[in-house]
Amino acid sequence: MIVRIKNAKVYDPTNKVDGRIKDIFIKDGKIIKRPNPKEKISQVINLKNKIVMPGGIDIHSHIAGGKVNLARLLLPEEHRKYLYSSTNNLRSGSGLGTCTSFHIGYKYAKLGYTAVFEPASLPANARSTIIEMSDIPLIDKGCYTVLGNDDFLLNLIQKKTSQKKINDYVAWILTSTKGLGIKIVNPGGINAFKFNQRELDLDAKNKKYGITPRSILKILTKSLIDLKAPHPIHVHGCNLGVPGNVKTTLKQISAVEGKPMHLTHIQYHSYSNEGDRNFSSGAAILAESINKNKNISCDIGQVMFGQTVTTSADTMSQYRNHSFAHPKKWICADIECEAGCGIIPFEYRDKNYVNALQWAIGLELFLLIKDPWRVYLTTDHPNGAAFTAYPRLIKLLMDRSFRNEELEKINKDSQNNSILKSLKREYSLYEIAILTRSGPAKILGLNNIGHLGEGAKADITVYTEHQDKEKMFENPFLVFKDGQIIVKNGTIKKVINGKLYIAEAEYDQSIKKEISIYFEKYIGRKMSSFEIQNQELWDHGLELEQIRCSRNDY
Amino acid sequence: MQSFICPFCSLLCDDIRLEIKNNSFVPLNSNCLILKKSLKRKIKDHFPRIKGKKTTMSIAIEELAKLIKKSKSILFAGMGTDTKGTKVSLDILDKFGGTIDHFSGDSYSKNLKSIQEIGGVYITLAELKNRCDTIIIIETTDQTVPRLFEKYIFPKETINKIKKRKIVYIGSKKPQFLLKNKNRFAFNSIYLNSQNLLNLISQLRQKINNNSLDSTKDKNLTFLFKLLKNTNYGSIILSASELDKDLCDLIINEINLLIQDLNKFTRFAGMFLSGIHHLVTVNEVLLWQTGFPIRTNFSKGYPRHNIDQFSTTRLLAKKEVDLVVWIDSFHEEKITFKKNIKSVLLGIPTHPQKKNADIFIPLGTPGLDHNSHLFRVDKVVSMHLKKIRNISLPSVFEVLSKVKERI
Numbered sequence: 001m002i003v004r005i006k007n008a009k010v011y012d013p014t015n016k017v018d019g020r021i022k023d024i025f026i027k028d029g030k031i032i033k034r035p036n037p038k039e040k041i042s043q044v045i046n047l048k049n050k051i052v053m054p055g056g057i058d059i060h061s062h063i064a065g066g067k068v069n070l071a072r073l074l075l076p077e078e079h080r081k082y083l084y085s086s087t088n089n090l091r092s093g094s095g096l097g098t099c100t101s102f103h104i105g106y107k108y109a110k111l112g113y114t115a116v117f118e119p120a121s122l123p124a125n126a127r128s129t130i131i132e133m134s135d136i137p138l139i140d141k142g143c144y145t146v147l148g149n150d151d152f153l154l155n156l157i158q159k160k161t162s163q164k165k166i167n168d169y170v171a172w173i174l175t176s177t178k179g180l181g182i183k184i185v186n187p188g189g190i191n192a193f194k195f196n197q198r199e200l201d202l203d204a205k206n207k208k209y210g211i212t213p214r215s216i217l218k219i220l221t222k223s224l225i226d227l228k229a230p231h232p233i234h235v236h237g238c239n240l241g242v243p244g245n246v247k248t249t250l251k252q253i254s255a256v257e258g259k260p261m262h263l264t265h266i267q268y269h270s271y272s273n274e275g276d277r278n279f280s281s282g283a284a285i286l287a288e289s290i291n292k293n294k295n296i297s298c299d300i301g302q303v304m305f306g307q308t309v310t311t312s313a314d315t316m317s318q319y320r321n322h323s324f325a326h327p328k329k330w331i332c333a334d335i336e337c338e339a340g341c342g343i344i345p346f347e348y349r350d351k352n353y354v355n356a357l358q359w360a361i362g363l364e365l366f367l368l369i370k371d372p373w374r375v376y377l378t379t380d381h382p383n384g385a386a387f388t389a390y391p392r393l394i395k396l397l398m399d400r401s402f403r404n405e406e407l408e409k410i411n412k413d414s415q416n417n418s419i420l421k422s423l424k425r426e427y428s429l430y431e432i433a434i435l436t437r438s439g440p441a442k443i444l445g446l447n448n449i450g451h452l453g454e455g456a457k458a459d460i461t462v463y464t465e466h467q468d469k470e471k472m473f474e475n476p477f478l479v480f481k482d483g484q485i486i487v488k489n490g491t492i493k494k495v496i497n498g499k500l501y502i503a504e505a506e507y508d509q510s511i512k513k514e515i516s517i518y519f520e521k522y523i524g525r526k527m528s529s530f531e532i533q534n535q536e537l538w539d540h541g542l543e544l545e546q547i548r549c550s551r552n553d554y
Numbered sequence: 555m556q557s558f559i560c561p562f563c564s565l566l567c568d569d570i571r572l573e574i575k576n577n578s579f580v581p582l583n584s585n586c587l588i589l590k591k592s593l594k595r596k597i598k599d600h601f602p603r604i605k606g607k608k609t610t611m612s613i614a615i616e617e618l619a620k621l622i623k624k625s626k627s628i629l630f631a632g633m634g635t636d637t638k639g640t641k642v643s644l645d646i647l648d649k650f651g652g653t654i655d656h657f658s659g660d661s662y663s664k665n666l667k668s669i670q671e672i673g674g675v676y677i678t679l680a681e682l683k684n685r686c687d688t689i690i691i692i693e694t695t696d697q698t699v700p701r702l703f704e705k706y707i708f709p710k711e712t713i714n715k716i717k718k719r720k721i722v723y724i725g726s727k728k729p730q731f732l733l734k735n736k737n738r739f740a741f742n743s744i745y746l747n748s749q750n751l752l753n754l755i756s757q758l759r760q761k762i763n764n765n766s767l768d769s770t771k772d773k774n775l776t777f778l779f780k781l782l783k784n785t786n787y788g789s790i791i792l793s794a795s796e797l798d799k800d801l802c803d804l805i806i807n808e809i810n811l812l813i814q815d816l817n818k819f820t821r822f823a824g825m826f827l828s829g830i831h832h833l834v835t836v837n838e839v840l841l842w843q844t845g846f847p848i849r850t851n852f853s854k855g856y857p858r859h860n861i862d863q864f865s866t867t868r869l870l871a872k873k874e875v876d877l878v879v880w881i882d883s884f885h886e887e888k889i890t891f892k893k894n895i896k897s898v899l900l901g902i903p904t905h906p907q908k909k910n911a912d913i914f915i916p917l918g919t920p921g922l923d924h925n926s927h928l929f930r931v932d933k934v935v936s937m938h939l940k941k942i943r944n945i946s947l948p949s950v951f952e953v954l955s956k957v958k959e960r961i
């Protein structure tokens with residue numbers, strides 16, 4: 001069966017298509033160049049005056065795992081505020097920032113997103129996270145496994161173990177936790193907090209192992225390059241949220257010496273400490289550095305005003321901020337000699353100096369980083385805001401007069417301390433398509449999504465053009481997943497399952513002997529019960545899409 | 555010889571080896587009483603039953619489907635099941651309305667109130683084992699999670715190279731299981747009842763927050779104050795089910811607040827135990843699918859959660875339900891029958907009350923009769939358990955999926 005989409009204005013940056021009227025052909029869930037003359041076209045969809053983009057890709061959104069479930073447990077009131085009834089084809093659910101699994105799928109699909117990546121899968125929690133994900137319908141998913149605070153690795157680094165052996169360990173953990181990528185969260189800092197260290201800058205030493213975040217960062221960055229992993233190291237740096245931390249972020253960029261690194265939610269790492277409140281924007285200097293260092297990609301972690309909840313593996317930072325909890329309750333946990341978890345409910349208020357400036361800093365970064373291929377649109381859901389705020393965020397980027405109106409509303413001192421008003425840039429639709437589709441696919445090393453060329457999955461979002469970009473992006477006219485119409489005019493038409501992207505790496509299996517001894521001696525369980533098997537995921541109805549570690553552009 | 559992940563409590567020990575002797579299993583390397591007792595059960599018959607009389611599986615399933623269709627208000631109680639069993643239960647409840655609760659609901663609801671009010675600081679088993687120089691055990695015995703102590707509290711080697719762990723027992727009875735192992739750690743005990751426990755912790759918090767003992771003469775208070783001041787990483791282990799019912803809420807709240815206070819200057823965390831029926835597994839699935847823990851109702855088409863209103867005891871006493879589906883695939887927990895409320899038991903074939911239920915459907919046990927996923931007590935780790943027995947007993951998922959097809 002072949003479907004022809006005709007007359008649509010297509011934005012497909014990977015294939016350099018910038019608003020051209022163009023036909024798209026779908027066959028067996030994939031995009032084909034054109035049918036051969038003998039094949040019959042069974043359906044023609046005329047999309048005159050419509051805009052077509054590949055399905056959206058969220059590179060960093062906390063959609064599953066123990067931390068999300070703990071946040072749900074902590075905040076029944078948030079769930080009572082947002083209740084969703086079951087219908088003929090949809091399940092019931094609740095919540096916004098910690099929205100329940102089925103509705104995460106429904107909501108993303110309704111926004112035209114077809115692939116979302118969970119960025120903080122703790123190794124010990126990976127199985128649980130993936131089983132939870134099997135209940136998120138409609139979208140493709142994937143996880144980044146968290147490393148950099150596990151005692152096993154820190155011990156290897158302390159002993160000056162060879163890079164090769166460390167690579168074997170990284171490959172083992174990536175494949176046995178079914179991750180697509182590796183994320184570092186506050187390198188060494190979560191571990192240091194277990195020894196009651198309350199801060200750890202890039203060159204400070206972890207009390208137990210005597211090693212620095214810089215060394216962990218360098219070694220893991222190199223590991224992923226050596227392994228030819230699909231996605232370079234995904235980094236949540238040191239000193240999240242600390243005034244003046246932009247200095248550390250700049251040092252981190254130079255620490256990797258030109259090697260590829262993805263810096264996540266950089267808004268939280270872009271603070272200077274000037275002015276009488278010791279809190280100011282470091283966006284300009286950070287953007288300048290990112291513009292210069294072509295090896296760096298980033299996502300923003302934009303803050304939007306309102307109630308949300310912050311969930312993070314970075315217990316050191318979360319504990320530091322627990323007094324800002326709103327409502328006044330919070331959770332911290334130390335986890336399995338590998339990481340941790342901190343949950344702080346939070347309300348970003350536009351009249352609060354710091355919150356308002358955080359909002360402005362995120363936007364400054366978006367507008368000052370010149371290359372849209374290296375910056376991606378995120379709110380670090382739910383940490384800066386729920387992903388449902390994306391249409392509004394897109395409007396802020398595309399519409400300067402709207403942006404300036406919104407700027408007028410925030411805390412006056414924050415306005416005065418931001419250069420936002422002077423920034424004239426307005427994103428084009430083509431650039432938005434890069435930020436939300438082509439860019440993330442490219443940095444994730446996934447070549448069958450994020451574009452509409454031959455061989456791509458037929459994940460397609462069709463918008464109705466609208467002066468008001470928020471209206472345009474919040475209500476796609478049609479969404480296709482694997483060639484099937486899943487959303488029409490804001491209604492879910494069909495519920496299907498997306499796939500789970502996982503990385504496949506080869507490595508020297510002899511490392512497993514040592515890991516196995518470590519597990520039995522210290523972790524108190526068997527390595528074999530830790531390793532996730534494909535079969536158990538298939539049992540939960542998950543289809544896997546294996547990406548070989550063979551990236552060749554590092 | 556068969557290696558085995560034990561499904562009989564939420565510790566999920568994966569180091570068990572079994573000897574197989576004509577379809578019965580004997581543990582070779584563990585004396586855990588719960589494990590031994592569970593494996594000893596001799597299955598004489600595994601017929602489904604209607605009002606005590608043997609019937610076929612398809613008739614029993616058909617009858618259950620009829621009851622569910624007819625019911626105005628269903629309760630899924632007990633919920634001794636795994637992830638897939640929970641999923642299918644929720645799927646049915648979402649369509650037909652009704653409530654979900656759990657065997658451990660009463661004691662858990664005390665923990666829950668405190669979490670929903672103030673949060674908490676927690677720890678997982680490997681952290682407990684490797685970090686803690688001090689562990690305070692409150693009203694907990696080796697009956698709830700028997701091997702917790704040998705595996706995670708008295709380990710030979712730890713990452714932190716702890717030399718002599720300090721263990722303090724606080725509770726009403728002498729902890730024989732600790733006294734037996736006394737030479738393996740520095741041991742102290744404080745014997746008191748729940749009321750005095752509450753007072754002790756409140757006073758301790760006050761002293762800790764003032765950073766001074768003032769002129770107290772209370773030797774327990776002085777001892778604990780000094781101990782905590784010198785702790786690098788400590789934890790409190792507690793089972794709510796052992797505490798006085800009326801004071802339980804308050805005690806748990808005070809303990810959570812004490813742990814928060816201690817983290818201002820050192821590291822400290824809590825671990826709350828939750829019984830043998832895998833409450834954690836059921837709760838985790840509930841949370842991600844509905845946003846709420848157990849005691850959630852779906853009769854209005856969306857989830858409503860209320861710890862008091864949706865308790866099994868209350869719903870049965872007030873006759874607010876007309877059908878109870880008890881699920882127990884691990885043990886033989888005693889269940890209650892009420893006049894004018896239909897009772898269905900999905901339970902293991904040896905369940906002593908199987909003849910008393912309106913419908914009985916025999917179940918296999920996860921990890922014995924079918925592959926399964928279960929969550930460990932600390933909520934973080936989940937295990938994949940594999941089938942080792944072949945007597946064709948179905949899982950909750952299989953039974954309820956068939957029921958679902960018929961309604």
Ligand code: SF4
Binds near residue numbers: 560561589
């Ligand atoms: S402690 Fe629990 S999991 Fe371990 S063997 Fe005993 S019953 Fe089984």
Ligand SMILES: [Zn+2]
Binds near residue numbers: 060062119265380383
């Ligand atoms: Zn994040």
